[in-house]
Structures are given as structure tokens and as C-alpha cells.
Amino acid sequence: MIEARGLTKRYGDKTAVKDLSFTVEPGIVTGFLGPNGAGKSTTMRMILGLDRPSSGSVTVNGRSYAEHAAPLHEVGALLEAKAIHTGRTAYNHLLALAATTGIPRRRVDEVIDLVGLREVARKRAGGFSLGMGQRLGIASALLGDPKTLILDEPVNGLDPEGILWIRNLLKGLAAEGRAVFVSSHLMSEMALTAEHLIVIGRGRLIADTSVTDFIERASTGRVKVRSPQAARLRDLLAGPDVTVSATEEGTLLVSGLTSDRIGQIASDNGVTLFELAPQQASLEEAFMELTGDSVEYRAPARTAERSAA
Amino acid sequence: MTTATTTVRPGRVTQARVLNSEWIKLRTLRSTFWSLFAAIVATIGLGMLFSWGFATRVGDHHRPIGDAATMAVTVPLRPYVIAQLAVGVLGVMVITGEYSTGMIRATLSAVPGRLPVLWAKAAVFSVVVLVLMEIVSFVTFLGGQAILSSQHIQATLSSPQALRIVAGVGLYLTVVGLLGTALGTIIRSTAGAIAALFGILLVLPVLGEVLNLTSWGKHITPYLPSNAGGDLLTNAPDPGSLGPWTGFGVFVLYTVIAMAVAAYLLKRRDA
Numbered sequence: 001m002i003e004a005r006g007l008t009k010r011y012g013d014k015t016a017v018k019d020l021s022f023t024v025e026p027g028i029v030t031g032f033l034g035p036n037g038a039g040k041s042t043t044m045r046m047i048l049g050l051d052r053p054s055s056g057s058v059t060v061n062g063r064s065y066a067e068h069a070a071p072l073h074e075v076g077a078l079l080e081a082k083a084i085h086t087g088r089t090a091y092n093h094l095l096a097l098a099a100t101t102g103i104p105r106r107r108v109d110e111v112i113d114l115v116g117l118r119e120v121a122r123k124r125a126g127g128f129s130l131g132m133g134q135r136l137g138i139a140s141a142l143l144g145d146p147k148t149l150i151l152d153e154p155v156n157g158l159d160p161e162g163i164l165w166i167r168n169l170l171k172g173l174a175a176e177g178r179a180v181f182v183s184s185h186l187m188s189e190m191a192l193t194a195e196h197l198i199v200i201g202r203g204r205l206i207a208d209t210s211v212t213d214f215i216e217r218a219s220t221g222r223v224k225v226r227s228p229q230a231a232r233l234r235d236l237l238a239g240p241d242v243t244v245s246a247t248e249e250g251t252l253l254v255s256g257l258t259s260d261r262i263g264q265i266a267s268d269n270g271v272t273l274f275e276l277a278p279q280q281a282s283l284e285e286a287f288m289e290l291t292g293d294s295v296e297y298r299a300p301a302r303t304a305e306r307s308a309a
Numbered sequence: 310m311t312t313a314t315t316t317v318r319p320g321r322v323t324q325a326r327v328l329n330s331e332w333i334k335l336r337t338l339r340s341t342f343w344s345l346f347a348a349i350v351a352t353i354g355l356g357m358l359f360s361w362g363f364a365t366r367v368g369d370h371h372r373p374i375g376d377a378a379t380m381a382v383t384v385p386l387r388p389y390v391i392a393q394l395a396v397g398v399l400g401v402m403v404i405t406g407e408y409s410t411g412m413i414r415a416t417l418s419a420v421p422g423r424l425p426v427l428w429a430k431a432a433v434f435s436v437v438v439l440v441l442m443e444i445v446s447f448v449t450f451l452g453g454q455a456i457l458s459s460q461h462i463q464a465t466l467s468s469p470q471a472l473r474i475v476a477g478v479g480l481y482l483t484v485v486g487l488l489g490t491a492l493g494t495i496i497r498s499t500a501g502a503i504a505a506l507f508g509i510l511l512v513l514p515v516l517g518e519v520l521n522l523t524s525w526g527k528h529i530t531p532y533l534p535s536n537a538g539g540d541l542l543t544n545a546p547d548p549g550s551l552g553p554w555t556g557f558g559v560f561v562l563y564t565v566i567a568m569a570v571a572a573y574l575l576k577r578r579d580a
Contacts, residue, residue, distance in 0.1 A: 011423060042453075045414075045579070045580075048418045048421075049418070050414055050417060050580040051419060051422045051579040051580070065421055066422065067420035068421070069319075069321040069322065070319040070320055070321055070322065071322065071419065071420075071421055072417065073320075073417055074321040075418075077418055077420075079414050079415075080411060082410070083412060083413075083414045083415045084410065084411070084412055084415065085334075085338065085406060085407060085411075085412040086410050087338045087339060087340060087406070088338055089337065090335070092333060092334075092337035093412075093415075094335040094483065095333055095337075096330045096331075096334045096337070097330070097415060097416075097419050099326055099327075099329045099330035099333055100322050100326050100327055100330045100420055101319075101320045101321070101322050101326060101419070102318075102320030102321075102326055103317060103320065107554055108316055133380075140415060143317075144319075145317040173453075174526075184480050252430060257560045268504065277344045285360040288329075
């Protein structure tokens, strides 16, 4: 369990994280979402005591991280791929970390098997791909069998098989009763993995919500109707609170009426429908709408649209 | 899915465990092996070469050059000046290697108290370098004297000041490495820390020679780190030098101060 209260970090006159309060509960995966530069990594470094907050505080399992006598057993962290000396083998890297808290060798072997690095465990980490580096980082996070896991962008650089693996791993860890805190700038990934979301932008809390609520909020209330008698249907649907727009030949976009109601009107008047579909904004769109004002680095209009797609 | 079949019992982070961890780190990098290999080869190889050169020169002149008995003690060991480059670089890399690769964040999250890491790095490095370079120094001295004996100008360990100088080489090199570790912790960049270390050890003495031309500068030059430290390794001291143990003490003091600054910054700064 992680509890942040009024967490603030300033670098000179630039505020990276401002007055951030949230709780990461055990037993579920909590997604930590925000555009690049929103302050996700800074927040995670503060949780681990690597960066000192300018004000506010954050505790892990009831204490500040540095106060834990056996930190690797409390919190396992993957901060960035390859926080690993490039000249050392994966096995020796884990062995050195394990030694700080008296974790036995067989546990090192175990986590190597768990992340599927057995074949390259004796190779130097400098030659690892980004995906292998991520797996090694996850192995070091799991070394101490910790109650809380913090993972910064763990799916970066993983192939589809690796992404699926990590999704199941995180869910499994949460199901064992651990608190799992995962950052990402990919909403779609979080929708598949997380139950709860903490969304930040420009260092501020934007949303602290369940994924279900977030998806519901993403609904636009518009209905797409395709009919060979579109013009007639348009007249039938007209009303004071209803707006209808025609996007292309034979297609209407209706707001102010439910799809049930539209279907009923069409049926009552003998209008044929080819398609009747409530429109949901994609999660990415909802996410961008939410964080739209808080994107740190933005390209001029047209390129921004393309890169967001 | 279960992620732990081995029962992992929570173990406290202790200084002894961090020492073990740092020992694993030091011995599992090839750069450690190569730096020490370079230091050993340079010291023994060049020591023999210098001894042979000196013996040849004495032989050619059929008479001793300068005070041959005094020089015989130090000539084989003179390559310590070269060895300090390799040992100094290793001392720097012990910590900057972690900063340049990002490993430092893994290290400091495993040991959030931070200072045990610095103490452990310094201790492990010191023991390895001290033991190794003491052996190398004695081997080089004895090998060099065997070469010099061809001209019957060899010294022995019981020659005046010889034992102190031979043992001093290992001590001096260890302190150079520790100064490197301290500077590496302060500067956090390999290139920057190496430049600072060799600026202090090699460039400052040159500036010292300029200082020596002034009346007040003469009182400063003996206190320059490498001049002070070098006092331990000479039997023909410059006038005004601090004396072997006082000089070495001053050198150690600089290193202790640098280490204290390093500890303060390591504890305080964001990693």
C-alpha cells in the first residue's frame, strides 16, 4: 500500500509534481497514467526515496521507504529499463542486489526462471535488448517477494508475447494480495491491466477513478445511424433537444436520442436501418480529452493529431 | 500463478551484507580485472625495465651515478606513477560506473541508507588494491634488486628507508584510488572525475614548480596532495618537504575530507 500526501517536487523554478495525494491499495493493479513529462517517474522516485520531496510525504506499507529495515521485501521496483551495470551478467546483478538483504542464491535462480531469462543469465546485460532489460528489471523487483510493486512503463520495448506475459504477471501479483502500481502513457494498455487509475498531467492529479467509471465517462452519447432513407429519418428524428448531422451519404450522427428510441421511431415509420451504433470515444480519446491541457511537450496542431493517433 | 516458491525471509540490510554485495559487484566486472592487470604489469614490467636501464648506465660509466645506493631503492618502484593511473581510474569507476549505467538507482533503492554503500565500496576496493599492490611492490623491488646486483649496486629491504618505501607504494596507491572514489561520488561522471583526479595528482605539482619560484609559494608546494603523498615514497626528499609520514598523513587527510564531502552529497542529493 502506497499513500502520498501533498507530494510536491520542484527543480529550481520548475514544478515537476504538485500537491499530489493518492492511495495505492493492495490486491489490485493501479495504473498511473499521464502524458510523457507529467511527473510519473519523479513521483515513483520519491516513493523509493531516491528523490527527496520538496514538500509533502509518501509512505509505503505505513513507513517512508528509507525507514524499512528490509526495503527489498517491502517494495520491488522497476524504475527504468536497464538500471543495470552493462558490464555485469544478469545473474551477478541479481546476486549483488540479493546480497544486501541476505536473499539466498536459489531465489536468484528462481526469479531468473520466472522472467524467462535462464538462457542469457550468464551474459552481460550490456548486450540485452530493451525487452530483456525489462525482464531483468522485473526479476530484481521480485527478488525480495515484496508486498508492493512499483513498475515504471514495464511494457516498453516488449513484444506482444511479452506484453501479454506482463499483463498476466501483474494481475497475478495483485491477486496474491500485493499492491501493484504501474505507470504508462498508454491508456489502452492500462484498460486491460488495471482496475484503478490515477491520472496526472503536468504534475497534478487529474483523476483518481476506477477503470469502469473512466470508460463510462468516455461515452459521448452520440449514435451513428446508417439508412437508405436517411433524409426521411432525419425529419422523423427532429426535435427540440435533438441534433442530427450527416457525415456522409446515408449516414447520420444523432445526439439527444438513445439508440433504443431511434430504433423504435424507425420501426414505427417503416424505415430500414443498416446500422445503429452508440458511439464511444476510444479510451485514448477520452484520455487525451482529460489530459489535453496538460501535455508537456506538444507539436504544432497537425503533427500532434498524427502522433496521437 | 505464484511468484515465490522459495520462502524469502525478510533480512535486514546490514553493513556486512552491503560489503558482501559490493564485493560481488567488484569481482564481477571485467574492468576491475583489466585495471588491476594494467597496474600490475606496468609496475613489475616497467620496474624491471627501469632497473635494467639504471644498471646498464652504471655499467657503461664504470662508476656510480649520483648516489647509486640511494637510487637503487627507488628506481625499480618508480613506475608507481604509471600504476596510479590504472588504480585511480578503477577507484573512480567503482562509483561512476553505477551512475553512467543507472545501476546507482537499483543500488540505492536496495540500501536506502546510502552511506553503507560508500563505506562498503571504499573498504572492498581498499583491501583488494592494498593486498595486491603490496605484493606487487615487494615483487618489483626484489626483482629490480636482482637486476641491479649485476652491477653490485643492489639495495635490500634492510637498506635505509627501503622497507617504508616498498610498503608505502601499496599504501599510496590505495589512497589514490580512494581519492578517485570520493571524487567520483562527488562529480558522478567518469570523465569529470578522472580529469579532476589526475588534475590534482599530475597537473598541480607542475603548477607547484611555478609556485616554487615565489617566496611564499615555497611554503605551499609541499602541501600539494601528490607532493605530500609522494614524500612516503622517496629517500631523497626535496628541501622543505613534510617528511614521509607527515606528508602521507596530509595526503590521507585530503582524501578523508573528499570522502566526507562525498558522503554528505551522496546522502543529500537526489539519485
